[in-house]
Amino acid sequence: PIYLDYAATTPMDSKVKKKMNQYYLINDIFGNSASRSHQFGWEAEEAVDISRNEIAKLINADSREIIFTSGATESNNLAIKGIYEFHKKKNTHIITSTIEHKSVLDCYRYLEYKGCNVTYLSPNKYGIIKIKQIKKNINKNTLLISIMHVNNEIGSIQNIKKIGKFCRKKRIFFHVDATQSIGKIKINMQKLKIDLLSFSAHKIYGPKGIGALYISKKPRIRLSPQIHGGGQERGFRSGTLPVHQIVGFGEACRILRKNMHHDIKHMKNLQKILWNGLKNIEEIYLNSNFNYCVYNIINISFNYIEGESLLMALKNLAVSSGSACTSQSLEPSYVLKSIGVKDELAHSSIRFSLGRFTTYQEIEYAIIEIKKAVLKLRKLSPLWEM
Ligand code: PMP
DSSP states (O other), X not given: OEEOBTTTOOOOOHHHHHHHXXXXXXXXXXXOTTOTTSHHHHHHHHHHHHHHHHHHHHTTOOGGGEEEESSHHHHHHHHHHHHHHHHOOTTOEEEEETTSOXXXXXXXXXXXXXXXXXXXXXXXXXXXXXXHHHHHHOOTTEEEEEOOSBOTTTOBBOOHHHHHHHHHHHTOEEEEEOTTTBTTBOOOGGGSOOSEEEEEGGXXXXXXXXXXXXXXXXXXXXXXXXXXXXXXXXGTSXXXXXXXXXXXXXXXXXXXXXXXXXXXXXXXXHHHHHHHHHTTSTTEEEOSOGGGBOTTEEEEEETTSXXXXXHHHTTTEEOEESOTTTTTSOSOOHHHHHTTOOHHHHHTEXXXXXXXXXXXXXXXXXXXXXXXXXXXXXXXXXXXXX
16 A cells, blocks of 8 residues: 555654664664663763764754653653643643644643643634734743644644744743654754754654653753653653664654755645645545645545545555544544534545655555545445435
C-alpha cells in the first residue's frame, strides 16, 4: 500500500538507519553516557553531545536547553505537570485549547482533577485560537498556557509568536507542542518567546521512542521532574540515555536542517495536486483551510460515506480516519467537532498526510483510487440516491 499517513509517523530516513547501524554494528559503542571514568562512557557521551547540538541547531537553541525524553507525550507531561507542581499556588489557573493532542488534554484533565482551574479555548472554524480569546480568559492566577503549533488532524497553524509575546509580557509560562510543525515550519527559538517546546523524532524520519523538551535558559525555567532517579538531563529527566536512538534523532535533525526547504516545496506541490485531483468530486468538504494550514496535511469529508468504509475500500492507501491516536473509538473526532464540523461530516472524514518520500505517481494513483471508491460507495448508499 501507499503510505499517506506521515502525520501518524514517518519511515526512518536511510541515512538515519545508516548512522544508527554504524554506531551499533560498526563502532560497537555501548557505553553509558554518564560513565565519566572511562573510554566507553566518553564515546557515548560524545555521541550524545553531537546529537544534542544538531537538535538544538535545528531550532536555533542552545544545546543545554534540550532535554531528552521518550517522545512528545512525555515531553508534554513533563512540561505541563512539571510547571504546575513547581509553581502552583492557591487558585492556580491554566489555559489550553480544545484541539490539543490527548497527551496535553489529559494532563490538563488530570490537573483539573487535582484541583487546578482550567480553561479550554475553542478555535474558530479554521482551527485557529485568537489572541483576543487568550487576553479575555487570563486572570491574575494564570500560570501556564499550552497551545500546539500545528494540529495533527487538520494541520492548522497557531500564531505562537504573538501568543508568546503576550505571555512573556504577562509573566505566564508558555508551552508549545511542536510535534507536527518541526520540519514543516522553520522554528527559530531566538525569535520566539517560548518557555517550553515539545517534539519527537519519529515524525521527522528518526526513530521511535525518543523525543525532546526544550526548556528555556533565558529566562531560566524551573519545573519539577516527573521521572526521579540518577539525575541525568540536569535532573529534569532521570534514566540512562538511549544513545543509539539519540544518534538517530540527531541525524534526522541534521538532514532536516539541510533538506527542509526542499521538503516543504515538495509537500506544497503534492498537496496542490492531490486537492486539484479530488476537488471536483461532488459533496466533499475540505476541513483543512489552506490559508492557515501546513503543506503536508489535508483533511477531507466525503459526505454520505462513512470514513471507516472508505478506509476499507482504499485498501491500497494507508490513510487515517479521525485521528490515528483516537480512532479506536467510534466517536467523531473532537478536533473536527471543535471547528464546527457536523457529526455526519466528521464521521466521513479522512486525513491524508504527505512527506519527504511521497511521489507524484503515488498521488496520481491515490486520486484515481479515491474517486473509484467514492463512486462505488455512494452507489451503495441509500442516502446518496435521495
Ligand atoms: N502531539 C502531537 C500534536 C502529536 O501529533 C503526537 C503524535 N501523534 C504527539 C504529541 C505524541 O507524540 P509521541 O508519539 O512522540 O509521544
